[in-house]
Amino acid sequence: MMENMDSEKAHTALVSAIQTAMADMVFIDTEKTDRPITLEAENRAAIDILKPISLRLEVSAGPRLRGRIADILYGEDSEWNRDDAFLELLNVSAGIFLSEYYGAGMEVRLELPRYLFMRDDEEGAAVAEAGFDAEGEPLVAALRSIRYLY
């Protein structure tokens, strides 16, 4: 099914999903940037889309941005709040991406969002990637093939 994916349209939908989720959930202005992004001690979270296409949405952000997201939502930053808030942001981003890319009416199945702790060998080819400047903090989002995992 991957071969049917329009990578340019996927990139546009990915950028829109991240910007919309960040704006609507935590009111953080998130601009796409072409500058190379280096994330120290990054935390990479992912949600697998099983229908209508096999695809993984990954989002990585450093501890400062994840802490700010937790602080905005909860009024305080804690490790638990930080971890849960980032996964929920990813979940919402996946829903927006699917609506943007496919429109209404598609049957959709999502796995639960989770953290990826290692740069392991299950990474598939990137369909689209985008770097963002979230009011001074770096954020990276990518869509990857997971066809062979399921």
Add this chain to the structure above:
Amino acid sequence: MANTKQVLIIDDSSTSRMIIQRCVEMSAPEFGSFALAENGMEALAMLREGVRYDLILTDINMPKMDGQTFIKLVKNNAETRSIPVIVISSIADGAFVEDLKRLGVTAVIKKPVSPAKILEAFGGLS
């Protein structure tokens, strides 16, 4: 209006439960009591304790028991079928919404939830 109505919020994300509760508090102050569950199985156990909820707000994609299974069980039980159910999910498009309506769901809200979306959905409550 007295804030005496009870709402059961079901979502595996504590962030989402907190956001939903805040949005309800802002847009529907008649709901003054909140019970929180992490999945359908936990929510079913709470319903069996006999508390009469005035409204259920549930996510769909959850571990242990998903929202669709939970809604089917609620709507097939004579004691709970009259409780209005509103779905709040990251997936809320087209055929999926129609399927949920056929199960007896009152409204479907697409995440991210907002007070305005809550207000609009609650307009369908009798």
